[in-house]
Amino acid sequence: xxxxxxxxxxxxxxxxxxxxxxxxxxxxxxxxxxxxxxxxxxxxxxxxxxxxxxxxxxxxxxxxxxxxxxxxxxxxxxxxxxxxxxxxxxxxxxxxxxxxxxxxxxxxxxxxxxxxxxxxxxxxxxxxxxxxxxxxxxxxxxxx
Numbered sequence: 001x002x003x004x005x006x007x008x009x010x011x012x013x014x015x016x017x018x019x020x021x022x023x024x025x026x027x028x029x030x031x032x033x034x035x036x037x038x039x040x041x042x043x044x045x046x047x048x049x050x051x052x053x054x055x056x057x058x059x060x061x062x063x064x065x066x067x068x069x070x071x072x073x074x075x076x077x078x079x080x081x082x083x084x085x086x087x088x089x090x091x092x093x094x095x096x097x098x099x100x101x102x103x104x105x106x107x108x109x110x111x112x113x114x115x116x117x118x119x120x121x122x123x124x125x126x127x128x129x130x131x132x133x134x135x136x137x138x139x140x141x142x143x144x
Contacts, residue, residue: 001035002059002069009042016049018042021058025067026138029116034135037112040105041071041131048075048129065137066118072130078122086122109133 006018027034045055053074062068078086087110106122109131113120118135 001031002038002057005035005038005042006057008039009046012043013046014051016046016052017054019054019056021056021060023060025059025061027067027116027135028138029135033112033115037109037133038069040109041069041133044105044131045071045073045075045129049073050075061137062134066134067137069133069135070130071133072125073128075128077124077127078129080124083122083124087120106131 002022003020006020010016010018042055042057049055055074056070056072058068058070058072060068087106089104089107106120110120113133113135116135118133120131120133123130123132
């Protein structure tokens with residue numbers, strides 16, 4: 001699902017590359033909702049990445065029984081004062097207000113994560129932002 005969603009994001013990416021590191025993971029989830037969450041994460045990374053930049057996408061199973069999808073872009077980063085609010089509905093940092101969007105994309109990701117007993121968090125990096133979506137692995141998935 002990550003590769004298919006990446007292919008759709010690539011079509012809108014203005015020359016931005018994707019570096020994928022994917023481990024097969026199985027989660028019990030609504031596939032349409034998970035696709036939407038992944039698409040929102042990739043679209044957000046594309047929106048903030050510079051032309052010609054690279055977005056790193058990593059999917060792995062964790063020892064505590066989660067599938068962990070990390071999306072790291074090369075944007076200027078999330079200011080520390082914005083980190084607590086990036087998943088709030090309609091929140092747009094002052095630097096984002098000139099860009100297209102309504103402030104719903106990451107809020108939808110959080111809603112989907114919570115509906116599936118998962119979590120999402122944002123970290124500031126240098127450069128860029130790192131968003132981490134965690135969903136419980138299926139009991140049928142082999143341990144990492």
